[in-house]
Amino acid sequence: MQFFEQQDQARAQSGRLLLLFALAVIALGVVSAVAAHMLLTFNRDPEAPPFVYHDQVVWCAALGTWGIIFLGSTYKLTALRGGGHKVAESMGGTLLMANSHDPLERRVLNVVEEMAIAAGLPVPPVYLLRSESGINAFAAGWSHDDAVIGVTQGALSTLSRDQLQGVIAHEFSHILHRDCALNMRLLGVLYGIVVISSLGRFIMHMTSGSRHRSTKKEGGVAQLFILGAVLWLFGSLGVLVARLIQAAVSQQREYLADASAVQFTRNPHGIAGALAQIATASSALASPSAKDSSHMLISSPSSSSFAGLLSSHPPLFERISRIVPAWDGNFDSLVAAGTGQGQPRRNAAAPSEPNAEFELEPAAMGGELQAFGAGRGDDQNAVSVTQLAAARGLLASMQVNLTDAAHDPYQVRALLITFLFDADPIARTAQTTTLSDDSALLREVYAMEEPLFSLELRERKALFNLGLPTLAALSEPQRHSFAQLVRTLRDQMSNDNLSGYCFALVILRHLGSTETEPTPPVLVKTAIETALGMLAARGNTNRAQAEVAFNQGSQRFSARGGRLKLPPDDQLGVKSLHGALNSLRRLPVRTRQDLLNAAEVIATEDGIVKDSEQELLSILATSLDVACPLVA
Amino acid sequence: MSVGVVIAIIVIALMVGSVFYFIGIYNRLTTLGERHKNAFSQIEVQLQRRYDLIPNLVETVKAYLKHEQETLTRVIEARNTALSGLKAAAQNPGEAGAMKQLAQAESGLRSALSQLSVVVERYPELKADSQTGALFEELTSTENKVAFARQAFNDAVTAYNIYKKTFPPVVVAGMTGHNNDAALLEFDSAKIKEAPKVSF
Numbered sequence: 079m080q081f082f083e084q085q086d087q088a089r090a091q092s093g094r095l096l097l098l099f100a101l102a103v104i105a106l107g108v109v110s111a112v113a114a115h116m117l118l119t120f121n122r123d124p125e126a127p128p129f130v131y132h133d134q135v136v137w138c139a140a141l142g143t144w145g146i147i148f149l150g151s152t153y154k155l156t157a158l159r160g161g162g163h164k165v166a167e168s169m170g171g172t173l174l175m176a177n178s179h180d181p182l183e184r185r186v187l188n189v190v191e192e193m194a195i196a197a198g199l200p201v202p203p204v205y206l207l208r209s210e211s212g213i214n215a216f217a218a219g220w221s222h223d224d225a226v227i228g229v230t231q232g233a234l235s236t237l238s239r240d241q242l243q244g245v246i247a248h249e250f251s252h253i254l255h256r257d258c259a260l261n262m263r264l265l266g267v268l269y270g271i272v273v274i275s276s277l278g279r280f281i282m283h284m285t286s287g288s289r290h291r292s293t294k295k296e297g298g299v300a301q302l303f304i305l306g307a308v309l310w311l312f313g314s315l316g317v318l319v320a321r322l323i324q325a326a327v328s329q330q331r332e333y334l335a336d337a338s339a340v341q342f343t344r345n346p347h348g349i350a351g352a353l354a355q356i357a358t359a360s361s362a363l364a365s366p367s368a369k370d371s372s373h374m375l376i377s378s379p380s381s382s383s384f385a386g387l388l389s390s391h392p393p394l395f396e397r398i399s400r401i402v403p404a405w406d407g408n409f410d411s412l413v414a415a416g417t418g419q420g421q422p423r424r425n426a427a428a429p430s431e432p433n434a435e436f437e438l439e440p441a442a443m444g445g446e447l448q449a450f451g452a453g454r455g456d457d458q459n460a461v462s463v464t465q466l467a468a469a470r471g472l473l474a475s476m477q478v479n480l481t482d483a484a485h486d487p488y489q490v491r492a493l494l495i496t497f498l499f500d501a502d503p504i505a506r507t508a509q510t511t512t513l514s515d516d517s518a519l520l521r522e523v524y525a526m527e528e529p530l531f532s533l534e535l536r537e538r539k540a541l542f543n544l545g546l547p548t549l550a551a552l553s554e555p556q557r558h559s560f561a562q563l564v565r566t567l568r569d570q571m572s573n574d575n576l577s578g579y580c581f582a583l584v585i586l587r588h589l590g591s592t593e594t595e596p597t598p599p600v601l602v603k604t605a606i607e608t609a610l611g612m613l614a615a616r617g618n619t620n621r622a623q624a625e626v627a628f629n630q631g632s633q634r635f636s637a638r639g640g641r642l643k644l645p646p647d648d649q650l651g652v653k654s655l656h657g658a659l660n661s662l663r664r665l666p667v668r669t670r671q672d673l674l675n676a677a678e679v680i681a682t683e684d685g686i687v688k689d690s691e692q693e694l695l696s697i698l699a700t701s702l703d704v705a706c707p708l709v710a
Numbered sequence: 711m712s713v714g715v716v717i718a719i720i721v722i723a724l725m726v727g728s729v730f731y732f733i734g735i736y737n738r739l740t741t742l743g744e745r746h747k748n749a750f751s752q753i754e755v756q757l758q759r760r761y762d763l764i765p766n767l768v769e770t771v772k773a774y775l776k777h778e779q780e781t782l783t784r785v786i787e788a789r790n791t792a793l794s795g796l797k798a799a800a801q802n803p804g805e806a807g808a809m810k811q812l813a814q815a816e817s818g819l820r821s822a823l824s825q826l827s828v829v830v831e832r833y834p835e836l837k838a839d840s841q842t843g844a845l846f847e848e849l850t851s852t853e854n855k856v857a858f859a860r861q862a863f864n865d866a867v868t869a870y871n872i873y874k875k876t877f878p879p880v881v882v883a884g885m886t887g888h889n890n891d892a893a894l895l896e897f898d899s900a901k902i903k904e905a906p907k908v909s910f
Contacts, residue, residue, distance in 0.1 A: 114715075117715075118715075134716075135715070135716070138716050138719070139719075142719060142723070146723065149727075153730065153734075157734075167741045167744070167745075168737060168741070170744075172744060172747075172748045173748055175751055175752055175755060177755055178751075178755070179755070179758075273726075273730075276726070277722070277723070277726050280722070280725075280726055280729070281722055284722075301715065302715075302718055302722075305715070305719075486855065487752060487855075487858065487859065487862070488756075488854060488855040488858040488859070489855070518854050551749075551752055551862065552862060553749065553861065553862035553863075553865030553866055553869075554865060554869065555865050556858075556861065556862055556865065
């Protein structure tokens with residue numbers, strides 16, 4: 079499946095899904111109105127006329143139901159607005175410190191880092207569900223910036239490294255294919271419907287308790303009890319329908335994520351072994367909020383209590399069979415194979431026989447893998463084995479003290495600040511003055527600058543991505559003051575320091591810092607012209623060449639909405655970029671991806687991709703929240 | 711009758727609303743409680759690194775300081791006390807007694823270390839030793855990291871304590887076992903100034 083088709087399909091699916099959800103919600107209101115009316119009709123006085131239309135009650139019931147669903151959804155969505163961190167914390171996860179020395183924690187952190195660097199994503203923070211002994215994992219977040227990965231203690235201690243890698247690759251597929259945002263939205267609506275059935279159960283509970291005590295109001299209480307029962311019944315039915323709709327989509331995404339896990343790691347036994355482990359052990363979670371979030375987990379949190387159709391996850395047996403068609407149906411053999419083959423398989427990425435393995439797979443994966451197309455070129459949301467190997471090599475080759483600095487909450491600030499330093503002497507002096515308030519920090523920045531700039535570009539970018547999740551360990555006030563510092567340094571930048579500006583933007587986004595003064599909206603057309611024009615102007619020495627490159631790249635957009643023109647040079651600085659990126663961020667993923675492709679065309683137009691172009695390209699991708707895979 | 715039912719529905723909806731509200735408060739309390747406990751693990755990492763450096767330092771200077779055995783023993787002892795204080799504190803971050811014990815052990819270690827650095831001043835050949843210099847330098851830079859981690863921990867503790875005292879949460883906190891305030895971890899600030907000097 080190609081990237082765009084995939085995106086379109088996901089969008090169409092979520093569109094259908096939301097329509098069905100809306101229908102279910104409307105039906106719920108109608109049903110409760112009818113129920114309320116029937117309640118009154120059955121309970122009428124004997125003298126009253128046989129049929130009275132209680133229009134007020136009907137409206138109250140319907141509006142009340144819709145109101146409750148609306149409030150419930152709003153409540154949940156507000157709670158989720160904080161992003162992946164909030165979800166992870168509500169499930170009882172604790173943030174793993176990036177500089178942890180615990181060997182098991184270290185292992186999962188390393189696996190996540192390798193995968194993220196290979197995919198060109200900022201490394202997501204990892205949350206550990208310490209009190210959960212079942213094997214499970216999840217990914218959550220609205221965008222690549224606030225994505226987090228959660229794993230249970232059970233997964234950490236039971237799975238081999240390869241199996242763990244399979245699981246993490248599965249979760250990365252969810253992040254890359256942006257399943258998490260859709261899931262979180264559904265979580266909100268679903269919660270609203272759950273509230274209805276909880277409300278019914280609550281009323282039933284209250285009234286059945288008070289029935290023993292009061293006999294006077296027997297009639298009214300009985301009525302309320304019936305009302306509660308009706309609410310509970312239809313609420314549960316609503317939840318059932320909603321789950322059914324949701325499950326249909328979720329199951330497909332799971333198959334896709336399983337297939338991606340094999341594609342990313344080139345090791346079907348990793349993920350298959352992990353699934354087999356889950357089958358022999360358990361993926362059950364004790365946390366009460368686990369049920370709401372079932373569609374985010376790698377395997378259903380309540381084992382086999384769901385009927386097959388209702389489950390957010392396809393049956394394990396079916397999933398494993400799709401991954402390893404030659405499987406004999408015995409879970410134990412896979413568990414053993416997974417752990418036994420761990421050692422040699424770990425280097426499956428080495429150039430030993432990648433082709434032989436690759437050819438095995440289209441058959442192995444059935445329709446699912448063919449859908450991926452032959453290679454990376456088609457699916458930009460993929461990680462290849464060579465990239466994974468390159469990422470591992472990169473991480474291993476990097477100087478220990480720099481990697482340590484990226485993992486250390488104190489030093490990571492210095493490391494990230496280094497990326498904001500300007501080459502322009504005047505701007506630099508101003509920045510140094512700002513930093514001199516904290517002399518210890520400034521010393522760290524100086525100490526880090528030299529080794530950092532002796533690195534290759536992609537190593538530097540990898541370090542940057544490595545450092546971002548470490549910021550999660552900062553306390554609220556620390557985060558705030560660091561954001562303040564970054565903003566000041568950004569405002570002191572010279573108008574040419576485009577990459578520095580983008581780096582600052584990404585850091586601020588990771589700090590969850592919102593801009594104090596909103597930027598005036600910029601026309602999308604102008605924004606695209608600015609972003610592409612910038613790249614064209616940087617990559618070419620004179621304006622004529624820049625214009626050629628610009629026209630080459632902007633063809634795709636010119637067809638869509640009038641001819642694009644290269645803006646004059648004075649409109650291609652940091653100041654204009656600021657507004658432009660804000661507008662571009664709101665575009666659909668597909669358009670942003672298009673934009674990046676156009677940018678790539680511009681950068682390669684003259685046949686050479688300069689380091690500065692490469693850097694700008696990759697940081698532009700990150701600031702547009704689009705993955706930019708490691709060029710191996 | 712119909713009005714009665716409507717009122718009953720509204721009352722029940724309000725009750726349910728307040729139940730959800732209270733659950734929300736409880737969840738927030740739990741999250742904040744977990745957060746400061748987790749923040750301690752960063753202090754643990756940094757202090758542990760410090761405590762791991764000290765035996766190396768002692769080993770390096772031992773050859774020169776044959777006549778200062780007492781100072782070295784004091785450093786090692788103080789280091790061991792601080793280490794066990796850290797272990798106890800990590801079991802129960804935010805518990806007043808454990809925090810106080812750790813703070814005391816830390817200040818003992820700091821005074822022992824500053825004494826050592828005074829002694830080192832007296833040995834020119836030791837001052838010139840690059841490895842000793844590097845170790846002292848690392849101790850100092852770890853000092854900054856400890857301070858930063860401690861700040862993060864204390865911020866988290868303060869957020870928890872303040873939230874616990876505001877109005878509706880104070881009721882929920884009383885009912886759900888969030889009774890005691892978490893304790894801040896304060897190191898004697900006077901001691902920090904005379905902590906290991908890097909002025910070699």
